[in-house]
């Protein structure tokens with residue numbers, strides 16, 4: 001049996017959200033996929049592959065950041081403690097107009113990819129302008145990326161004439177479809193208020209024609225319904241449903257202000273939702289009805305959103321926050337249990353953003369995207385339950401990261417890119 005990578009003597013969490021821990025366990029990968037995993041008593045021998053000793057470490061699937069704008073690391077901390085409308089129109093849009101160019105998108109995405117990998121994220125769903133540069137940065141850094149080209153109805157970097165925005169997106173899809181094992185291209189219509197009905201229809205038609213996911217910010221703020229130029233329904237989700245945009249390949253990001261009828265529309269259509277609770281809290285947008293979504297068996301993932309509205313891309317913080325934030329008002333300790341938060345941040349999120357089965361678990365046939373967490377840290381002692389990382393883990397616990405069968409971080413050292421150079425380039429772009 002050919003094995004390229006073998007991790008031995010770890011505490012193995014093969015299926016996030018389940019209680020089962022195998023201790024001591026192993027994971028064996030051949031190429032990009034997991035060949036076998038299980039107890040050490042069944043561990044195969046390796047002739048030529050790499051062997052990593054997982055003693056004292058928890059092996060679990062890598063985390064999936066279901067929504068991000070990677071280049072926005074440049075704006076981290078630029079405008080805090082503001083509501084979304086003031087933040088976006090008063091600060092972010094003007095900053096983007098001044099700074100967004102291919103070079104900025106490339107270096108700031110590289111920084112984001114490094115930050116995500118070092119905090120245990122192995123997959124991100126991103127949406128921005130000049131998304132080629134995001135895809136290139138993620139591919140070089142070794143982060144799996146569902147890269148979605150942004151479509152918006154005003155002049156934007158790379159699509160100065162908004163009438164050409166669909167053509168720009170189509171060319172992006174043609175450049176990346178089936179071209180790189182880590183990159184899956186997609187379409188990201190900004191929102192129902194920044195895209196007119198015709199643009200929304202054409203963007204979704206393109207996504208259908210190319211068989212790629214379609215992302216859209218929807219129902220993020222209470223005021224959003226009133227900002228839609230030609231509303232076809234009283235709510236943003238109703239508007240999208242009326243346009244025929246909701247299906248299993250559509251991902252509605254946020255859905256903070258989704259009412260009961262909206263949740264029914266999402267459930268009936270099979271559309272996915274990505275919730276970004278820290279971004280929604282920081283921008284005072286509100287809190288998504290996540291417990292009601294889970295009760296209806298909606299497909300839900302977890303996202304950090306951009307670094308300007310979070311301000312971290314650390315999904316350990318996001319998991320902790322999503323589980324705790326939903327326990328208050330009304331008081332309900334099991335609204336989003338820790339095991340569920342873990343599932344949203346791994347297999348649940350992977351499924352929502354359009355990755356095929358076999359993402360988000362460490363079982364035979366799955367994609368070899370995994371992380372090793374240092375259990376010797378005092379805040380991770382003792383290990384009672386498989387969901388330990390949700391409330392107690394943090395980014396700095398991640399020791400080793402494997403994406404697509406390749407070790408990209410070992411003992412907290414990023415092996416793929418020059419991180420110092422990347423940080424220096426981003427500081428230069430920030431004028432520092």
Ligand SMILES: [Zn+2]
Nearest residue numbers: 067217305306
């Ligand atoms: Zn966003």
